Amino acid sequence: MAQPETLVLPPKKKRSTKKVVRNWIIAVLLLAMYVWTFSDIGINWSQIFSERTLNNMTRVVPQLFSPEWAVAPDAMRLMGETLAMAYTGTLMAALLAVPFGFFAAKNMFNSRLINTSAKWSLDAIRAFPEIMLALIFVAAIGPSPFAGVLAIAVGSIGMLGKLYSEVIESIDMQVVDSLEANGANKIQILFYGIIPQVIPEFLSYAIYRYEIDVRSSTILGLIGAGGIGMMIQISTMNRNWDEVGMALLIIIIVVTVIDYFSSYLRKRIV
Helix, strand or coil: CCCCCCCCCCCCCCCCHHHHHHHHHHHHHHHHHHHHHHHHCCCCHHHHCCHHHHHHHHHHHHHHCCCCHHHHHHHHHHHHHHHHHHHHHHHHHHHHHHHHHHHHCCCCCCCHHHHHHHHHHHHHHHCCCHHHHHHHHHHHHCCCHHHHHHHHHHHHHHHHHHHHHHHHHCCCHHHHHHHHHCCCCHHHHHHHHHHHHHHHHHHHHHHHHHHHHHHHHHHHHHHCCCCHHHHHHHHHHCCCHHHHHHHHHHHHHHHHHHHHHHHHHHHHHC
């Protein structure tokens, strides 16, 4: 009777000394970065865990979880203003980012000067957060939702322009070459060879950016750019934490709903 074969496991590979040393160096560097970060920002741990801080937390947090329903209509109205700000700003950015995307795409303009200038412009725009742009526009035109719209529009151009350029660079150039070989002019190539390929992803990225801009718009009101952020600012100054809780509850619900529908629309488009 034949004896059953015994399974022999392959020998385990020994970790090389070089890899072990490399992993230890990375771990030590990460630990040093964390230690340097916490020591450099000057956290006062005794103040964080002091009796005063704990008393403030026990006073504020319960009010946040007990929202004042009487201010719900005002909060919903201001949330609608926030959504309108985000929509208008995103729409402006989605349109203005298109030429930046074409100028930055290497397969559209075979000029390093044009490509580099467009990419540097988009990088420079992305360097400024929306709240800094809002401060500039509030100082320029005064506290108003329009200042928030301009801040969102300018801030969104940088991200959308970069994404648009990547989409344009990934199109099938054989379609463009075929149209050109059949005598199509530049306008015909644009409308029949390029736009049909890029418009679905353009729309998808614009909708995704709208999600981000809704969140950004809720903050801009804190510096006078309109929307529900102004309600949070006023309620915080007056120590009406139950009103702040109501505003936060509405923000959470609205943002969650928008995220769901945005994800659904983007899946249907692309």
